[in-house]
Each structure stands twice: as structure tokens, then as C-alpha cells.
Amino acid sequence: MKLKTIVPVLLLVLLLILGCSQSGVSHLSQADGGLPPFTSMKGTGTLSPSQNNHFSFAVFGDSQGDEKSRIMIGKIFEEINQYQPVRPVFAFCLGDIVKGKDPQDPTKHIRQKFSDYLELAKTAGVPVFNTPGNHEMDDADDIPSERMQKIYQESVGPTHGSFDYGNSHFIALNTEDVPPAGTPPPPKGVEFSFISDKQLAQLDKDLEANRDKTHIFVMMHYPMKPHRRQDILNPASLKKVINIFKKYDNIAYVFASHEHLFYNPQDPGNVETVAPFSVGDPTRYLVSGGGGAGIYVDGAEGGFHHYLIIEVDGNKISVKIHKMDG
Numbered sequence: 001m002k003l004k005t006i007v008p009v010l011l012l013v014l015l016l017i018l019g020c021s022q023s024g025v026s027h028l029s030q031a032d033g034g035l036p037p038f039t040s041m042k043g044t045g046t047l048s049p050s051q052n053n054h055f056s057f058a059v060f061g062d063s064q065g066d067e068k069s070r071i072m073i074g075k076i077f078e079e080i081n082q083y084q085p086v087r088p089v090f091a092f093c094l095g096d097i098v099k100g101k102d103p104q105d106p107t108k109h110i111r112q113k114f115s116d117y118l119e120l121a122k123t124a125g126v127p128v129f130n131t132p133g134n135h136e137m138d139d140a141d142d143i144p145s146e147r148m149q150k151i152y153q154e155s156v157g158p159t160h161g162s163f164d165y166g167n168s169h170f171i172a173l174n175t176e177d178v179p180p181a182g183t184p185p186p187p188k189g190v191e192f193s194f195i196s197d198k199q200l201a202q203l204d205k206d207l208e209a210n211r212d213k214t215h216i217f218v219m220m221h222y223p224m225k226p227h228r229r230q231d232i233l234n235p236a237s238l239k240k241v242i243n244i245f246k247k248y249d250n251i252a253y254v255f256a257s258h259e260h261l262f263y264n265p266q267d268p269g270n271v272e273t274v275a276p277f278s279v280g281d282p283t284r285y286l287v288s289g290g291g292g293a294g295i296y297v298d299g300a301e302g303g304f305h306h307y308l309i310i311e312v313d314g315n316k317i318s319v320k321i322h323k324m325d326g
Helices: 003-021 067-081 107-124 146-155 197-209 235-245
Strands: 054-060 091-093 128-130 161-165 168-172 215-219 251-256 284-288 306-313 316-323
Touching: 054 067, 067 107, 067 306, 107 146, 128 168, 168 197, 197 235, 251 316, 284 306
Parallel strands: 054 091, 091 128, 168 215, 215 251, 251 284
Antiparallel strands: 054 306, 161 168, 306 316
16 A cells, blocks of 8 residues: 555544544443443433533433423423533433332333433433433332343443543442342341442442543432431442542542432532532532422422532532522
């Protein structure tokens, strides 16, 4: 092959490699033992390559419920689509997109619920990701099942994984892994949740491979630092996650939902603002479960429908709370 023919081909290959490195897929492949690539919910679009290290994204959780809840999440998607001055590049839901675990609910109805939600999610105008919750993963006995996991994967997308964007790395954990036979129940008064040792090993390798990222964001359904003790991640899984997290100093934020409210354990009495974050600050934890499901505390305790806008600007991160009620 002549040199003038080879050079354009090599340039094309180089451009493809560079494009893939910014396309939102984690650098560590599942074959290396890390987390699998995490993609947006079906039909909501794909993440475009990042242009710089200044961008924003939306976060919310728990939009499951009745028609009133659907109206609320529809309004949140509408606001995300029209957000000013610059629309977020993507949105991240923290689980419970439907009220799925119904003993009288046959498979076809669960699939229809997912389809209805995805039609709403498309109106956001940006890719929408979801880290699943108990209502997506649990069967009628409130335990994650292979049946429900399969329906979710076929209807919505992957249950866990990671991707890159700008100077940041995003991790979605599935706190509703299907437990092996003989898995002990959580302590009395705590709901069932479970992260498998396989997923935890993937998490550790993924974090190790991304020590060079300025910020790491972790998304999960069950919170590590909840408003109510009964809503905490199963202590057995919680201990293992804590032991992994403490090895890494670039985990900026851990977002969770499950609780239908806003809660900032770093500043519990403040439901209006979140302090700015800078590289070197300790990991922050936030609960955002105001995406449409019924609220069970008053507004002064964070009981309001809302979504968050997270703005990354180089080494700094800001969080804005957007209330939907009143």
C-alpha cells in the first residue's frame, strides 16, 4: 500500500480512538474485571463526547407511583429540557422509576410501566440514566429476583456500570443485586438490599483504574447515610462499600434516593442550599428522592418534590436544589 494511502487510514484510526476515549465509556473494560459500560435508558439518546471540563447534569430519584407522580416527573423532565442558561448534558435517576413489585402485576404490565416511563423520559431532551431501585428489581416478596432483573435489562438497560465524561467518572451501583440462596436477611427494621461480591470487586477495580479522574460520582438507590435508619443500605453491603471507598480520595459525591425527600447529612438542617465542593474536600453524600413519589416528611425536613442540578467547573462542583412544590 502506498504511503499517501496509509497516512489517511492511520489518521482515521487515531481519530476513532480519540473519539472513543471521550464517548462516555469507561476506560476499564469488563474483561479486565471492572464495571461494565453503563448506557442511558433505552430510547433516551446517547451521550455525546465531552467538549471541556465545564458541564452540568441533573439528578433525582423515586418517581414511582400513581398518575399524580407521573405528572410530577413529567414536569421535572420538562424543566430539564428547558433549563437555562444551559441545559444539562444528561440526567441521572436514582431508581424506582415505576411501582413494579405487585403480586397481581403480570410481566406484560410491568413492561408497559417501563415503556410509559421511557416515553416521559424522552421529553427531557437529553440522555437519561437510571440506577435501579427496589421497585424495579424486587418481586412480590420484596427480594430482588432474576425474573425482575431480566425484565429490567430487556426493557430499560443495564443494572450497573460506569462511564467517563469530561474530567469526571460516573459509577452506577445496583443495590438490589439478586442474592444467592442462603443470604442472611438484614437486621430487624432494615429493608432488604444487597450488593454482590462480584459487583464490589468490579467497583474496586474501576475506582483503582480511575484514580486520575478529577471527580468520581457514585449513584445508588439505597443510601449509605439516610435520613431514617430503616432506609439504610444493608449493613453487610454498607461495610464492604465503605472499606472500598476509603482507599480513594477522588470520590466527590455519592447520590442516593429511596427516601422521598431531600437530605444532606453534612448539613442536616439546611434544605435550601448545598455548600460548594472543591478537590480535596471529603466525599459528600446526598439523598434526592423527590422525583414524584409521595412525600412523607414536611418541607422543613426536606419533604418536597425536587431535582438537583450539579455543575462541574474544573476542580469545583456546585449543587442547586430545584423545588417543584409551591
